[in-house]
Amino acid sequence: MFTDIGALELVTLVVLAVLVFGPDKLPKVIQDVSRFIRKVRDFSDSAKEDIRSELGPEFKNFEFEDLNPKTFIRKQLDGNEDLRELRSTFDLKKEMNEVADAVHGRESQPSSLTGAPAAGTAVNGAAVTAVNGSPDLVKKDRPDTGERPPYDSDAT
Incomplete structure (x- = not known):
């Protein structure tokens, strides 16, 4: 989730959290934030499953990342042998x-x-x-x- 945060940035966030919330309230804040993230993730997963079930069995393997135009085009180009042959002759x-x-x-x-x-x-x-x-x-x-x-x- 936080792949672009470095070690120095993480230490800075921890120090800032200790200064803002204090060492007494920090464990409770961390629990509340993790519970909120878990609820949002569960809500998102259930919404995805509802959409998949409404679309029908032909969209069983549908991924929402495919809605990104770059990803969709990349998948279509990689799976098509005719386009590979055309690309090699052009x-x-x-x-x-x-x-x-x-x-x-x-x-x-x-x-x-x-x-x-x-x-x-x-x-x-x-x-x-x-x-x-x-x-x-x-x-x-x-x-x-x-x-x-x-x-x-x-x-x-």
Whole structure:
């Protein structure tokens, strides 16, 4: 329940509890708090069982943690063999490079399939040019220091 509380924080809480409630009342307060937590936990468990019984036998193995969208999607993706096969055949880097080339008006070249960047494509913001068959990275031209970059209201 308290997995993110460190040793120093726990000692601080104990000292603070002793100072606020006093050593005489502290055992009674601890019993009352533990009894309250137990009642809340029992109420939660009975509510879960009531919901499961109302949903019917097809939801017998339903877990309320599945209502979290991340958990639900992760479970669905892990259990589906077709998606695993599709994921293994899909090359995201290649697809992204093709989209970037299409946006920038460049032609996709077959040399990008070998792993080396094609001449005229961009890699990490730098243009690639082929000299003697080996790609060299050349920095993009930067605007003059006195020139202000264009203002993009959507980016701010």
